Amino acid sequence: MTGIAANNLLVRRNGATLLDGLSLSLGPTGSVAIIGPNGAGKSTLLKVLTGIDKPSAGTVRVGDRDLASLSNTQRASTIGYLPQYFEPHWDLSVAELVRLGADRSDRLAAGAIEAATEKFELTALGRRRWSTLSGGERARVLLAAVLVVDPPVLLADEPAASLDIRHRLDVIRALTRRPDRLSVVVVHDLDLAFTFFERVVVIDRGKVVADGPAKSLIDDRRIDEVFSVRFDRLKTPDGWLLRASTTNS
Amino acid sequence: MRVWALLILVLLLSIVIGAAAGHDWMSPADLLRALAGDTDLRSRLLIDWRLPRVLAAAFVGALLGLGGTVFQGVFRNPLAEPYLLGSAGGAALGATVALLVPLTAPQSLVLPVLAFAGAWAATMLVIGISRVAGAVDAAGMLLAGVAVAAVLGALRSFLMLALSDETVSLQIVLSWVLGGVQTPTWPILCLLAAISAACLALTLMLAKRLDVLGLGETMAIAFGLNVNRFIAFAVLAGSVVVAAAVAFGGLVAFVGLASPHIARWLVGPLHRPLLPASALVGAIVVTVADTIARSALPPAEIPLGLVTAVAGGPFFILLLARRLRT
Numbered sequence: 001m002t003g004i005a006a007n008n009l010l011v012r013r014n015g016a017t018l019l020d021g022l023s024l025s026l027g028p029t030g031s032v033a034i035i036g037p038n039g040a041g042k043s044t045l046l047k048v049l050t051g052i053d054k055p056s057a058g059t060v061r062v063g064d065r066d067l068a069s070l071s072n073t074q075r076a077s078t079i080g081y082l083p084q085y086f087e088p089h090w091d092l093s094v095a096e097l098v099r100l101g102a103d104r105s106d107r108l109a110a111g112a113i114e115a116a117t118e119k120f121e122l123t124a125l126g127r128r129r130w131s132t133l134s135g136g137e138r139a140r141v142l143l144a145a146v147l148v149v150d151p152p153v154l155l156a157d158e159p160a161a162s163l164d165i166r167h168r169l170d171v172i173r174a175l176t177r178r179p180d181r182l183s184v185v186v187v188h189d190l191d192l193a194f195t196f197f198e199r200v201v202v203i204d205r206g207k208v209v210a211d212g213p214a215k216s217l218i219d220d221r222r223i224d225e226v227f228s229v230r231f232d233r234l235k236t237p238d239g240w241l242l243r244a245s246t247t248n249s
Numbered sequence: 250m251r252v253w254a255l256l257i258l259v260l261l262l263s264i265v266i267g268a269a270a271g272h273d274w275m276s277p278a279d280l281l282r283a284l285a286g287d288t289d290l291r292s293r294l295l296i297d298w299r300l301p302r303v304l305a306a307a308f309v310g311a312l313l314g315l316g317g318t319v320f321q322g323v324f325r326n327p328l329a330e331p332y333l334l335g336s337a338g339g340a341a342l343g344a345t346v347a348l349l350v351p352l353t354a355p356q357s358l359v360l361p362v363l364a365f366a367g368a369w370a371a372t373m374l375v376i377g378i379s380r381v382a383g384a385v386d387a388a389g390m391l392l393a394g395v396a397v398a399a400v401l402g403a404l405r406s407f408l409m410l411a412l413s414d415e416t417v418s419l420q421i422v423l424s425w426v427l428g429g430v431q432t433p434t435w436p437i438l439c440l441l442a443a444i445s446a447a448c449l450a451l452t453l454m455l456a457k458r459l460d461v462l463g464l465g466e467t468m469a470i471a472f473g474l475n476v477n478r479f480i481a482f483a484v485l486a487g488s489v490v491v492a493a494a495v496a497f498g499g500l501v502a503f504v505g506l507a508s509p510h511i512a513r514w515l516v517g518p519l520h521r522p523l524l525p526a527s528a529l530v531g532a533i534v535v536t537v538a539d540t541i542a543r544s545a546l547p548p549a550e551i552p553l554g555l556v557t558a559v560a561g562g563p564f565f566i567l568l569l570a571r572r573l574r575t
Contacts, residue, residue, distance in 0.1 A: 047467075050470075051470065051471075072473040075473060076471065076472050076473030077473070079471075080471075081468075081471035083465075083468060086464075087465065088463055089325040089463045089464075089465065090460075090513075090518030091518055092518055093517070096460075096519055100460055101472065103457065104461075
């Protein structure tokens with residue numbers, strides 16, 4: 001069990017402040033949705049937490065260690081990262097992609113590749129090349145490649161944004177169904193965020209604006225402010241429906 | 250497995266044909282007799298001249314195939330070729346000095362050494378410039394490579410104009426730049442074989458990480474690759490390979506670009522099988538092209554780079570078109 005904590009993160013690029021002293025403590029387990037308007041700093045936060053981007057100031061702690069002190073192999077097998085867009089440059093097969101994901105760990109559990117292949121229903125697709133896969137199949141391949149090493153922390157940047165609703169639900173379920181893992185997912189669809197995740201973090205202009213259990217945060221008016229709209233909150237049998245209308249202010 | 254057997258068979262066949270061909274054609278029986286230790290003139294010609302030249306062509310082709318695969322892998326660009334980072338311009342400059350400046354050491358030694366040094370130094374210059382400019386990524390290196398190549402090309406043209414006179418002909422420089430495998434002595438050929446084997450081992454060490462880099466830089470970092478350090482290392486390794494090819498074969502157009510593509514169609518994009526397959530394809534292509542260069546217009550020799558470009562260009566377009574249609 002490995003929590004992840006951002007401490008006073010500052011990220012500046014070309015004069016723009018992307019993260020502005022952001023602090024956030026997550027985990028060690030559970031599902032967290034990160035929401036916020038475009039340009040709020042969600043993707044940047046995830047990249048800094050993964051170790052892909054370096055912060056200008058501030059630290060990230062993974063468990064009881066500093067992220068910067070982990071070896072590349074430790075970091076890659078502790079934190080799984082699902083990017084917003086993924087397009088491999090070479091037309092690898094499904095089995096080859098899952099294998100590349102597995103090879104980043106130096107202590108892979110026996111049978112992990114077969115288990116991941118089976119779990120994401122890729123057994124029949126093993127020899128198929130990436131270019132021949134549908135969007136839903138691609139999402140499953142990426143999930144299998146990232147989750148094959150069973151990372152205790154999973155950071156996902158809207159991995160399902162371009163999929164149709166059924167596949168999007170499949171992906172969100174796959175990301176959140178493991179209770180012993182910390183899953184942090186940037187979500188654009190607010191209904192999904194409040195329905196499938198235990199905790200919701202609202203980010204705007206590089207800072208945490210609101211943070212709490214999904215059940216209580218749903219009524220928070222700061223969400224309307226951050227997105228510059230007025231939400232009607234409709235309770236449905238299995239979740240929430242947020243209907244937005246533009247405010248006149 | 251069948252692909253590998255086929256590649257090796259075709260390579261052996263092209264070596265045999267290459268050894269048999271020339272303005273004095275020989276039969277495979279002559280070749281066998283010569284290999285068995287026969288000492289008549291025809292056999293001596295084969296052992297001392299034909300065979301070393303044909304084998305050198307194969308090794309140069311293999312090196313170009315390896316270099317092209319590494320550069321395409323590092324830059325994740327199917328149009329990347331081994332001469333991309335200034336190595337061609339640097340090698341040509343070194344060769345121009347070797348060919349035009351009267352030096353005391355024998356040219357057969359000075360030429361490969363200066364060509365290697367030029368190729369290597371130019372690549373170092375490109376990497377250095379992209380460092381200083383703070384653009385150590387692939388795009389930064391490519392831009393620096395274009396700039397350095399332009400400067401080196403101008404320098405070489407100036408040297409050619411300034412150093413040539415009635416006694417030193419520009420033609421030998423031109424024909425070197427257009428590519429041509431020198432006929433090595435057997436000890437030099439053994440050196441070339443050892444270098445080629447070392448280059449294969451060196452590039453195979455990069456194979457796994459080239460695969461990871463092919464997932465894109467973001468994903469590669471997430472999968473534990475130190476992307477910037479690896480790119481720098483792979484470029485260094487690739488430029489050693491290319492400098493070796495240039496030192497022994499001059500500038501052979503197109504082989505380093507096409508071989509990885511052809512190999513990818515045969516064995517797929519994973520680098521561990523791709524690197525040796527690309528080396529085999531490059532070896533076959535250069536062996537065949539060198540055979541044509543030696544024997545198409547006897548007694549004259551067509552520069553090898555012209556043959557590879559003229560024959561290879563349309564062949565490559567044809568393959569590409571067929572590939573796209575299916």
